[in-house]
């Protein structure tokens with residue numbers, strides 16, 4: 001049985017007081033939910049505030065990116081060990097917005113994943129195709145390359161520190177969710193690839209989240225799919241009510 005994961009990627013939203021406020025609103029709304037891992041990913045400057053606000057709850061805190069070196073002359077970067085030191089348990093790596101706007105490549109994603117695992121963080125490794133790639137019929141080729149390169153040198157032991165998030169770029173912030181079937185198809189193929197890269201047991205244990213316009217209204221259908229083990233939520237994670245409703249997907253009608 002894979003424990004579902006519901007993660008909120010707050011992107012570049014929420015200052016310190018808003019971070020505190022959102023977590024104070026969220027905590028009572030998700031208290032008592034068992035069997036779901038809950039993660040929020042605020043901006044770097046709000047991480048320690050979030051860690052403090054989440055103390056005593058089951059909510060875990062993720063960073064939205066990290067660097068691959070632990071220290072050195074790398075102005076502006078944040079090391080995985082520093083995230084751990086700040087109280088983060090998770091880090092998002094390879095989000096399509098970093099690939100699109102900040103020059104993230106499969107090779108840098110790979111270095112970051114290995115460094116984050118070595119620092120003892122759990123990685124939310126994002127993959128996904130653009131609309132042009134889907135329309136050209138290359139969805140799975142693109143994702144396979146992202147996975148093969150991203151996971152190069154990632155050991156079976158490291159894999160236990162990994163969660164994959166499939167986020168079709170065309171579904172992010174557009175209100176267009178992949179259909180349950182479209183998402184399931186890609187998730188199943190990701191799992192099959194993991195069997196060939198590792199083994200059946202490792203692939204069976206790994207959580208694969210879906211991301212892209214996830215809302216309280218569509219989470220249940222997505223979670224009903226065999227290979228969908230949770231969600232990476234953007235917009236709907238910025239409000240306590242909608243994020244809590246997604247976390248409580250087992251209870252919605």
Ligand SMILES: O=C(CO)COP(=O)(O)O
Nearest residue numbers: 009172173212213234235
């Ligand atoms: O990018 C996402 C999460 O990382 C998805 O964002 P939306 O839920 O706003 O589409």
